[in-house]
Amino acid sequence: MRKTASMILAAAVGLLLAGTAMAQERWPSRTITIVGGFPTGAGTDIYSRMLAEPLGKALGVSVIVDNKSGAGGNVGSEFVARARPDGYTLYFGTAGTHAINVALYGKLPFDVIRNFTHVTILGDVPNIMIVNPKVMPNVNSCADLMKLAREKPGQHRFASTGNGASTHLAGAAFTKMTGLDIEHIPYRGTPPAMNAMMSGETQVMWHQSITVMGPIQQGVFKPLAVTTRAPIAALPDLPTVEKACGIPGFESTTWYGLFAPANLPDPILRRLNQEVVAIVSAPEFQKRLNDLGITPMWSTPEEFRRRNEADIEVWRKIVADVGAKLD
Amino acid sequence: MDLFPDIALGFGVAFTPVNLLFCFVGALLGTLIGVLPGIGPLGAIAMLLPITFQFAPVTALIMLAGIYYGAQYGGSTTSILVNLPGETSSVVTCLDGHQMARNGRGGAALAIAALGSFFAGSVATLLIAVASPPLAQLGTMFQAPDYFSLMVLGLVGAVVLAHGSVAKAVGMILLGLLLGLVGTDLNTGRQRYTFGIPELSDGIGFVTLAMGLFGVAQVLVNLEQHAMPRATAIVGSLWPSREELRRSVPATLRGTAIGSLLGVLPGGGAILASFAAYALEKKVSREPGRFGRGAAEGVAAPESANNAGAQTSFIPMLTLGIPSNALMALLVGAMSIFGVVPGPRIVEEQPQLFWGLVASMWIGNAMLLVINLPLIGLWVQLLRIPYRLLYPLILLLCCIGVYALNGSALEVGLMIGFGLLGYALLKLGFEPAPMLLGFVLGPLMEENLRRALAVSRGDASVFFARPISATLLALSLLLLLAVLLPKVGRIRGDAFRE
Numbered sequence: 001m002r003k004t005a006s007m008i009l010a011a012a013v014g015l016l017l018a019g020t021a022m023a024q025e026r027w028p029s030r031t032i033t034i035v036g037g038f039p040t041g042a043g044t045d046i047y048s049r050m051l052a053e054p055l056g057k058a059l060g061v062s063v064i065v066d067n068k069s070g071a072g073g074n075v076g077s078e079f080v081a082r083a084r085p086d087g088y089t090l091y092f093g094t095a096g097t098h099a100i101n102v103a104l105y106g107k108l109p110f111d112v113i114r115n116f117t118h119v120t121i122l123g124d125v126p127n128i129m130i131v132n133p134k135v136m137p138n139v140n141s142c143a144d145l146m147k148l149a150r151e152k153p154g155q156h157r158f159a160s161t162g163n164g165a166s167t168h169l170a171g172a173a174f175t176k177m178t179g180l181d182i183e184h185i186p187y188r189g190t191p192p193a194m195n196a197m198m199s200g201e202t203q204v205m206w207h208q209s210i211t212v213m214g215p216i217q218q219g220v221f222k223p224l225a226v227t228t229r230a231p232i233a234a235l236p237d238l239p240t241v242e243k244a245c246g247i248p249g250f251e252s253t254t255w256y257g258l259f260a261p262a263n264l265p266d267p268i269l270r271r272l273n274q275e276v277v278a279i280v281s282a283p284e285f286q287k288r289l290n291d292l293g294i295t296p297m298w299s300t301p302e303e304f305r306r307r308n309e310a311d312i313e314v315w316r317k318i319v320a321d322v323g324a325k326l327d
Numbered sequence: 328m329d330l331f332p333d334i335a336l337g338f339g340v341a342f343t344p345v346n347l348l349f350c351f352v353g354a355l356l357g358t359l360i361g362v363l364p365g366i367g368p369l370g371a372i373a374m375l376l377p378i379t380f381q382f383a384p385v386t387a388l389i390m391l392a393g394i395y396y397g398a399q400y401g402g403s404t405t406s407i408l409v410n411l412p413g414e415t416s417s418v419v420t421c422l423d424g425h426q427m428a429r430n431g432r433g434g435a436a437l438a439i440a441a442l443g444s445f446f447a448g449s450v451a452t453l454l455i456a457v458a459s460p461p462l463a464q465l466g467t468m469f470q471a472p473d474y475f476s477l478m479v480l481g482l483v484g485a486v487v488l489a490h491g492s493v494a495k496a497v498g499m500i501l502l503g504l505l506l507g508l509v510g511t512d513l514n515t516g517r518q519r520y521t522f523g524i525p526e527l528s529d530g531i532g533f534v535t536l537a538m539g540l541f542g543v544a545q546v547l548v549n550l551e552q553h554a555m556p557r558a559t560a561i562v563g564s565l566w567p568s569r570e571e572l573r574r575s576v577p578a579t580l581r582g583t584a585i586g587s588l589l590g591v592l593p594g595g596g597a598i599l600a601s602f603a604a605y606a607l608e609k610k611v612s613r614e615p616g617r618f619g620r621g622a623a624e625g626v627a628a629p630e631s632a633n634n635a636g637a638q639t640s641f642i643p644m645l646t647l648g649i650p651s652n653a654l655m656a657l658l659v660g661a662m663s664i665f666g667v668v669p670g671p672r673i674v675e676e677q678p679q680l681f682w683g684l685v686a687s688m689w690i691g692n693a694m695l696l697v698i699n700l701p702l703i704g705l706w707v708q709l710l711r712i713p714y715r716l717l718y719p720l721i722l723l724l725c726c727i728g729v730y731a732l733n734g735s736a737l738e739v740g741l742m743i744g745f746g747l748l749g750y751a752l753l754k755l756g757f758e759p760a761p762m763l764l765g766f767v768l769g770p771l772m773e774e775n776l777r778r779a780l781a782v783s784r785g786d787a788s789v790f791f792a793r794p795i796s797a798t799l800l801a802l803s804l805l806l807l808l809a810v811l812l813p814k815v816g817r818i819r820g821d822a823f824r825e
Contacts (some may be wrong), residue, residue: 040373041657046340049665053377068734071511075733078525104516157782164724185781186513188774191650198467198649201782211659215648218670247356288380293662 009147014308027087027268028061034258035080035273036064036092037073043210043294047256050278050288051122058275065092072164073097074108081110085117085261087180093197094125095254096166099311103319112312116307117264122256122280124295126228127170127206129241130221135200136204137244142224146178153181158195159202162187167193168208169250169315170227172322192212197221206252207295209234229254229258233290253317254313257304273301330457337682339755341690347390349382352689353390354694357397358702361586364405364413364728365539368398369654376661384665389687391642395654396688397449399637400695403630404706406752407433409721411542413728415533415598416633417764419605421541423618430621432563435706439575439778440624440630441699447583447631448692451638454587456685460671461641465645466591472778472790476799477592478772481599483803484606485764486810493810496761500753506531514781527739535738536766538725539745539754546718563704565659569621578608578624582631590636591643591651598767604632610809619758620811638688645669645681680816690709695733 008128034052044109048065056063068076073096080091098112131139139145143192149156158175159167165187173180185202187193188209196202213234217223224245226232229251241250257278260269277298279285286296299307340346360371372391379387394784417471420440426435469477486496499633509520510530523528589600599708609618616627625712630810639666640651648670655725662669667680674681712720729742783789791797 006681021811039653040370041653041660046657046660049373049377050380057515066734069529070527070733075525075528097477154784161515163511183781185778189512189653190656191652192651195467195643195651196470196471198647199470201778211650211663213663214659214668217668218648218672220648222671248400288664291666292660293663318662324380 018228024186027265027271030088031061032056032059032088032090033061034063034090034092035068035076035083037069037094037097038067038177039069040067043071043208043292044092044094044256046292047122047269047289047294050285051092051258051276054279054285057221058279065229072279074101074105074106077101077108078110080259080261081115083261085264087260087264087272089261090119090272091116091259092122093257093259095311095315098257098259098308098317100111100164100166100169100254101316102312103316112303115262117260117269118268118308119258119260119261119264119302120276120301121297121299121304121307122258122276123289123297124228124253124255125166125228126209126232126253126293126295127128127166127234128179128216128226128293129206129207129224129230130197130212130213131172131204131224132197132200133219133222136203136222139208139222142239142241143246145201145224146180149180149182156181156204157183157185157202159196159205160184161189161193161207162186164319166208166252167252167320169318171204173244173250173252173318174206174241174247175249176321178208178245190215193231208254213291213293213308215242228295232293232295234293255307256294268300333380333678333682333684334456336678338690339678340385340683341389341686344682345383346386346687347690348737349386349390350393350691351694353393354397354691355698357394357399360394361398361401362404364411364534364542364724367414369394370400370731372654372657375622375659379661380664384662384667385683388658388662388667388680388684389660389691392684392688393691394636396637396691397695400441400444400699402476402633403626403784404437405591405724407436407440408473408706408709409542409722410545411716412537413534413719415537416601416762416769418537418541418627418760419429419601420633422605422635422760423622424618425545426619426621427623427626428710432621432623433710434703435510435567435623436570437685437703437706438565438567439571439627439699439701441627441696443575443579443582443631445632445692445696446637447586447635448578448695449689450583451587451590451635452641452685452688452692453693455642455688456682459646460644462587462642465588467647467649467650468795469592470793471782472793473534473795473799475772475779476790476796476803477599478768478775479808480803481602481768482765482772483806484603484808485504485612485761485768487606487609487806491758494789495757499757499759499762500501501512503762504769505766506762507766507769508773510770514777520765524737526733526735530727531741531766532732532738533721533763533767534732535742536586536745537731538729538740538761539762540763541745542715542721542725542744544753544759546721547746548753549714550718564708567609567623574622575627578628579603579631581607581611583635584629586632587639589632590639598771600632601629602635602764604628610681610806635738637651641688645684646671666695686724686747775795783809 034048036044036048042108052063052065068079077097083089158171197205211313216223223238226238227241280296280298289296345798371394402413402417403420406417406420407428410421410425412421413416424436483502511528512519585604605628608624609615627709643649643651650659726739731741
């Protein structure tokens with residue numbers, strides 16, 4: 001009896017050891033989790049699910065999405081920063097989680113550069129400056145709006161999807177750089193903010209291109225400018241803020257990118273980068289992203305890390321100029 | 328308006344075998360998701376979205392929409408059977424629905440909920456077909472002062488919800504308001520009562536609070552009553568009696584009207600629908616004392632309001648491209664991936680899609696009835712499970728449901744804490760429903776108050792200057808007087824007798 005038990009135990013230990021050895025030599029051999037820092041249904045969630053399915057096919061394992069939302073994405077970031085770098089926990093990060101939050105929050109319990117392995121950038125999310133033509137019938141360009149705001153100071157407001165969100169920072173940078181008196185009114189996410197644009201409670205907004213493409217195409221909102229340096233594929237005729245509003249050097253876009261915990265073994269990193277880049281650069285995938293208003297992008301891990309490091313400084317300056325602070 | 332050719336076109340699209348199949352799949356999945364507390368339709372739709380890329384756009388939308396309104400049907404099941412509200416709208420269903428189950432009328436409560444939902448869903452679908460543009464305009468007329476006044480009306484209505492002492496109900500509302508303050512302040516980004524815990528920075532989750540106060544607390548209270556052999560002593564006839572039906576019909580009509588109107592209001596409107604419908608029933612009833620003890624109209628009204636609201640919340644999204652809640656925002660995203668652009672021109676540009684979706688909603692509601700009515704017998708059998716097996720099952724469901732939300736063990740702990748609080752409150756004769764309403768409405772009310780004042784630059788007269796806001800405030804005042812006056816009269820009567 002005792003002998004049988006010990007034999008079973010020995011066999012189990014043997015299997016376990018063999019399993020560990022196999023896992024070390026072959027990645028991936030089990031389910032990979034892409035952690036997200038924002039709630040289900042957010043842009044990050046939609047993109048990560050679009051990515052999870054083909055990535056699972058390419059790697060031959062299932063890839064699932066697990067959102068750990070809270071504190072502007074910091075809850076998810078911290079979880080991944082502390083996870084094991086075994087290639088089974090990945091992070092769908094953004095310029096918000098990995099650059100803006102550094103400036104916005106006094107101190108974070110992790111380092112956005114040193115505690116992460118950068119895999120690849122995934123896309124740029126521009127903000128589009130919109131007005132409601134029913135509320136602002138005479139505004140056909142950014143110049144019209146600026147003229148109106150200058151003639152009637154203190155009578156215009158811009159909506160944002162929350163304090164410190166890209167919609168807030170883009171608008172705040174605009175008012176700061178133009179010196180116009182347009183007041184910031186924060187809302188809890190996209191639905192109430194867009195409704196404020198419908199009811200005329202706010203007159204202008206710099207909304208992320210996702211979810212605003214539909215109302216623009218249907219003529220519900222009039223786009224005035226895009227916050228990128230160059231026009232975007234989804235709205236090729238729309239001028240940049242730099243050009244339309246005459247603000248040299250204006251840029252306010254956020255990116256999406258794939259991360260892993262720090263010290264991800266090099267073979268895993270290379271394979272992951274290669275597969276994800278192949279998926280994102282496929283024409284059909286690019287078209288889907290463009291339809292959502294996301295500019296498809298991909299890079300080497302090094303390029304991605306350098307952009308992240310540079311952006312921390314860019315946003316630190318914007319956040320300091322705007323005077324936004326969270327604690 | 329040539330409605331009939333349009334509707335015929337819609338049914339032509341919806342009645343193809345593929346679309347019928349996916350309408351059924353969506354409705355069935357929705358029912359299952361609704362029955363499981365915690366996993367909401369939002370999560371389910373997000374998970375299934377990538378799979379639907381291979382479908383035709385109309386087929387995908389028919390299925391995704393089916394999940395959404397199917398979940399509204401399923402949500403009532405756990406509320407009625409085991410007092411577990413999975414979402415905001417099912418809290419009020421617990422009040423009388425679970426009491427009906429305890430009185431052995433669980434089958435009848437489920438049937439009334441299903442029939443009421445079917446009726447409301449059908450009417451709201453008709454509204455989408457004939458009255459979308461004007462209803463969408465109504466939604467866009469609401470500004471911050473109007474929302475604030477709507478929330479005031481809601482809170483005054485919360486007093487009516489309680490069937491005990493008014494003072495205790497007010498106390499519970501205030502406690503709910505305080506709990507609602509936890510989290511990051513929207514205007515300044517400051518943390519309030521979060522004690523440095525990152526999980527609290529987005530506030531306490533509604534499901535965490537509701538499952539603690541209702542589900543866990545109920546189990547604790549029942550544990551004291553050793554003698555009781557099972558959840559309900561008798562499982563009576565599965566079908567509503569003539570008397571129950573007679574009471575439910577007008578309640579369903581009123582609930583449908585309230586739900587349809589509030590459903591088109593983005594943010595907050597839909598939350599109020601089931602509460603408002605319940606409060607109205609209690610107010611117009613000749614025997615308000617029956618509420619909270621298993622009144623059939625207390626199930627019919629909120630369930631139909633909630634379903635009508637779920638359906639009409641498609642209106643702003645379909646006709647303006649403006650999502651009225653997070654789920655609609657997700658559907659807007661889905662539609663753009665399919666190359667379909669929701670907005671004022673969708674009816675002309677994509678008539679097949681628009682009318683196909685509308686027709687499928689009606690078919691889906693009919694399917695839900697067919698799915699749900701036979702299931703009632705099965706659900707009621709659950710009540711025969713002995714307590715010693717049922718309780719661990721309920722607690723397990725609560726834990727899984729809460730953990731599934733954010734993958735946070737802390738929230739499971741919080742839920743247990745709220746369960747203990749709920750137990751203490753029940754023992755002291757306080758009711759948790761007004762507290763939950765305060766919890767939901769408080770933050771919305773604060774947000775809109777501060778926003779209204781920011782927009783008016785500090786001028787408080789804006790609340791009386793806007794017609795919608797002024798009307799809502801006047802209604803609140805009337806309701807408040809109606810609640811207080813009988814008491815005042817009685818006190819005065821007592822004084823004269825002295």
